[in-house]
Amino acid sequence: MTAECRVKGLKRLVCIEYPGVVDSVPAMMSTLSGISGVESTLNNPNERLELRYPHEERNVTIDSDGDRIADYALLDQTDPESGCDALLRCDTSTKQILNPVVMRYFGATNQYVGVAHIHWPNGNKPRDIPECGFDGDLCPELPFWDILTASLLTILVKVKLESALTNMSWRVRWEDITFPDNMSHKGMEPEWSLSIDWSPKTNSQILTGFYKGNLVAIKRLPQKRIELTRDLLLELKVMRETSHENLVRFNGCCIDGTVAILSEFCAKGSLRDLLANTSLNLDWLFRYSLINDIISGMCYLHNSEHVYHGRLKSSNCLVDSRFCVKLTDFGLRKFKALAGYQTTGESELIIPENSSTINLKAKCRVDSLCEFNVGLLYIAPELLCKSQCMDPKKCKFQDYINGYYGTQKADIYREQPFFPHYMNMETKDIIKEVKSSNLRPCVPIDSCDERMHSLMKNCWSSELDMRPDFNSMKHEIRGIMKSMGVGGISAAQSTLTENLLARMEQYANELESIVECRTAELAEEKKRTEELLYQILPKPVADQLKSGQMFEPNFYDSVTIYFSDIVGFTSMCSQSTPMQVVDFLNDLYTCFDTIIGSYDVYKVETIGDAYMVVSGLPERNGIEHARQIAKMSLKIRDNVQNFVIRHKPNEKLQLRIGIHTGPTVAGVVGNIRPRFCLFGDAVNTASRMESNGEPLKIHISPSTKTVLDLFGTFALEPRGDIPIKGKGTMKTYWLIEEKLIN
Ligand SMILES: Nc1nc2c(ncn2[C@@H]2O[C@H](COP(=O)(O)OP(=O)(O)OP(=O)(O)O)[C@@H](O)[C@H]2O)c(=O)[nH]1
Numbered sequence: 196m197t198a199e200c201r202v203k204g205l206k207r208l209v210c211i212e213y214p215g216v217v218d219s220v221p222a223m224m225s226t227l228s229g230i231s232g233v234e235s236t237l238n239n240p241n242e243r244l245e246l247r248y249p250h251e252e253r254n255v256t257i258d259s260d261g262d263r264i265a266d267y268a269l270l271d272q273t274d275p276e277s278g279c280d281a282l283l284r285c286d287t288s289t290k291q292i293l294n295p296v297v298m299r300y301f302g303a304t305n306q307y308v309g310v311a312h313i314h315w316p317n318g319n320k321p322r323d324i325p326e327c328g329f330d331g332d333l334c335p336e337l338p339f340w341d342i343l344t345a346s347l348l349t350i351l352v353k354v355k356l357e358s359a360l361t362n363m364s365w366r367v368r369w370e371d372i373t374f375p376d377n378m379s380h381k382g383m384e385p386e387w388s389l390s391i392d393w394s395p396k397t398n399s400q401i402l403t404g405f406y407k408g409n410l411v412a413i414k415r416l417p418q419k420r421i422e423l424t425r426d427l428l429l430e431l432k433v434m435r436e437t438s439h440e441n442l443v444r445f446n447g448c449c450i451d452g453t454v455a456i457l458s459e460f461c462a463k464g465s466l467r468d469l470l471a472n473t474s475l476n477l478d479w480l481f482r483y484s485l486i487n488d489i490i491s492g493m494c495y496l497h498n499s500e501h502v503y504h505g506r507l508k509s510s511n512c513l514v515d516s517r518f519c520v521k522l523t524d525f526g527l528r529k530f531k532a533l534a535g536y537q538t539t540g541e542s543e544l545i546i547p548e549n550s551s552t553i554n555l556k557a558k559c560r561v562d563s564l565c566e567f568n569v570g571l572l573y574i575a576p577e578l579l580c581k582s583q584c585m586d587p588k589k590c591k592f593q594d595y596i597n598g599y600y601g602t603q604k605a606d607i608y609r610e611q612p613f614f615p616h617y618m619n620m621e622t623k624d625i626i627k628e629v630k631s632s633n634l635r636p637c638v639p640i641d642s643c644d645e646r647m648h649s650l651m652k653n654c655w656s657s658e659l660d661m662r663p664d665f666n667s668m669k670h671e672i673r674g675i676m677k678s679m680g681v682g683g684i685s686a687a688q689s690t691l692t693e694n695l696l697a698r699m700e701q702y703a704n705e706l707e708s709i710v711e712c713r714t715a716e717l718a719e720e721k722k723r724t725e726e727l728l729y730q731i732l733p734k735p736v737a738d739q740l741k742s743g744q745m746f747e748p749n750f751y752d753s754v755t756i757y758f759s760d761i762v763g764f765t766s767m768c769s770q771s772t773p774m775q776v777v778d779f780l781n782d783l784y785t786c787f788d789t790i791i792g793s794y795d796v797y798k799v800e801t802i803g804d805a806y807m808v809v810s811g812l813p814e815r816n817g818i819e820h821a822r823q824i825a826k827m828s829l830k831i832r833d834n835v836q837n838f839v840i841r842h843k844p845n846e847k848l849q850l851r852i853g854i855h856t857g858p859t860v861a862g863v864v865g866n867i868r869p870r871f872c873l874f875g876d877a878v879n880t881a882s883r884m885e886s887n888g889e890p891l892k893i894h895i896s897p898s899t900k901t902v903l904d905l906f907g908t909f910a911l912e913p914r915g916d917i918p919i920k921g922k923g924t925m926k927t928y929w930l931i932e933e934k935l936i937n
């Protein structure tokens with residue numbers, strides 16, 4: 196049986212045929228002890244001992260120091276099928292190496308014997324001696340001036356570095372930041388702004404303020420003070436010098452009294468918010484643009500002094516007002532650690548196996564809502580298991596997997612990693628499965644381009660060598676974008692500028708439809724509010740108040756006012772439960788409200804069992820008010836005669852009605868819960884008409900009779916002279932019916 200033995204990291208390999216001590220020592224022993232079968236020769240003057248094995252072709256030669264003079268064979272390691280390098284092929288049963296020998300070297304005779312053609316890497320034979328010799332003596336010595344220039348340059352670089360370190364332009368005084376309502380933060384909590392302006396679903400909150408006229412995002416850290424060290428100054432220098440269109444700009448730090456990091460504010464929130472906003476349609480052009488931005492930012496970081504990001508996840512991919520993704524929360528690792536910053540990120544993957552549960556539990560009460568746990572979903576599995584992320588290379592890998600595990604999957608799916616397919620699992624269980632059983636996010640093959648799918652899968656491969664780096668991802672993604680002409684855009688169009696323009700155009704369209712939709716919702720809401728307002732105030736009054744004007748009290752020289760009241764209501768209340776009374780009044784007033792809807796009247800108010808209606812205001816109607824109120828009263832009286840009290844079906848409702856016509860003033864009183872009220876003696880008189888009336892009869896004043904007589908359609912009956920409190924004697928009438936006119 197043959198097997199292929201992969202040898203890592205070697206292009207061509209020299210293999211030594213090495214029988215080893217195990218072979219040679221017994222042979223020597225047997226020679227010295229004169230055991231037959233093994234021949235030995237002592238080759239003077241070379242003083243070499245040669246051992247010859249029976250039935251074997253190979254000799255073992257040992258020099259005067261007792262060292263074995265070895266033979267070597269050069270093997271060709273080119274795989275005959277794939278043409279790949281660094282393959283050692285063995286027959287596992289015989290343990291024989293199968294690679295063809297291309298050259299042999301015999302140590303005893305110091306001879307090279309070519310056996311076959313040698314395939315040198317790139318077809319070139321390597322040099323025997325390095326260009327400048329093994330000691331550098333083959334190259335001319337540097338002239339004095341060159342050495343001087345080099346030294347001066349080194350000194351200059353050092354001086355520049357030192358001055359860069361002492362440059363404190365990054366330092367911000369907390370008092371110099373102004374908070375949104377133009378108040379200094381001293382002694383008061385600043386406003387937390389909702390980070391996204393068009394998504395009601397966002398949960399991103401970041402402290403914002405103005406520094407030197409710029410709106411900045413402020414990340415406050417737990418410590419109150421940070422002592423500056425050289426390491427921190429180096430970190431701050433790197434941050435100051437970081438500049439890329441896909442990274443947020445660093446604005447500075449506060450280190451005294453309050454420790455905070457200030458960075459460029461991105462208006463549209465994070466990628467997480469963007470994806471959560473389901474009203475925004477993300478087509479493939481848009482998605483690839485977002486991915487492309489992330490990858491560009493990551494490429495810069497990986498090729499810069501930052502080396503890696505370490506906290507790559509969708510909440511750290513911010514979206515600016517031009518829909519360009521900018522990465523945040525990179526760098527300043529030592530600064531953040533000293534300032535006690537502990538959330539998910541490279542330092543938080545440091546969850547020693549035994550203490551992880553305690554940490555997690557302490558941090559989150561509700562697992563599924565726990566940011567800390569959710570953050571772990573973005574972390575590479577091998578780093579979840581390991582305790583430290585000290586090796587930058589490893590952390591780079593974490594970035595790769597973060598980028599695809601979380602961010603890119605999120606781009607495609609608008610979901611957190613592992614959702615929705617593992618929705619029923621608790622986050623901590625998912626993390627456990629990732630650690631123990633190689634669980635990976637589930638992405639259906641047809642959810643995206645095939646190349647994208649395999650790129651994503653490679654990113655979370657458990658073989659680290661399989662994971663692509665960001666530079667190759669950049670090429671791959673650009674290739675996919677170009678060849679696909681995503682979103683109906685042709686390859687030629689997919690330059691970045693056109694991409695951006697298309698993105699803006701799409702956003703404008705989206706925005707238009709969102710605005711349209713919101714406007715319709717607003718109109719609907721306005722209508723509902725208006726209807727509610729018209730139920731509380733007369734329409735002309737409400738309209739006037741709505742337009743911001745005051746409703747001045749108005750004098751009306753003639754209106755008709757109606758009052759009604761239930762006889763024995765108080766005793767009825769004492770015999771009924773409050774709910775029964777409420778049900779009863781509700782039934783009665785629903786009946787009244789339905790009736791008055793057919794007349795030109797306005798219901799002023801109800802006070803307990805009293806019901807007050809007026810006609811002739813706020814819009815004047817000549818003398819029609821008396822007729823409208825009279826007709827309405829007759830209708831109410833007739834309905835009351837047949838009204839059934841729900842909890843006392845056998846009792847008859849005893850309703851008294853009183854009407855009066857006269858001058859009145861109407862106005863709105865109060866600023867809070869404004870009420871439309873009537874003032875004047877006419878109101879009292881109408882009320883007296885009701886209180887001096889009789890059940891199921893309509894008691895009217897002489898002034899109402901006078902107006903009703905003008906119509907000549909109402910049958911009235913004199914009641915006689917009645918003493919009315921505060922008025923003396925009044926000649927009043929009963930309204931009997933409306934006469935039918937042929
Ligand atoms: N709109 C807007 N939101 C921001 C900005 N910076 C951060 N945020 C959001 O504010 C929220 C809190 O941010 P962080 O305190 O950094 O927390 P995090 O990003 O969830 O986690 P870590 O970065 O690992 O600490 C996140 O949802 C961010 O997306 C910004 O400049 N603009």
Ligand SMILES: [Mg+2]
Nearest residue numbers: 510511523524
């Ligand atoms: Mg963040």
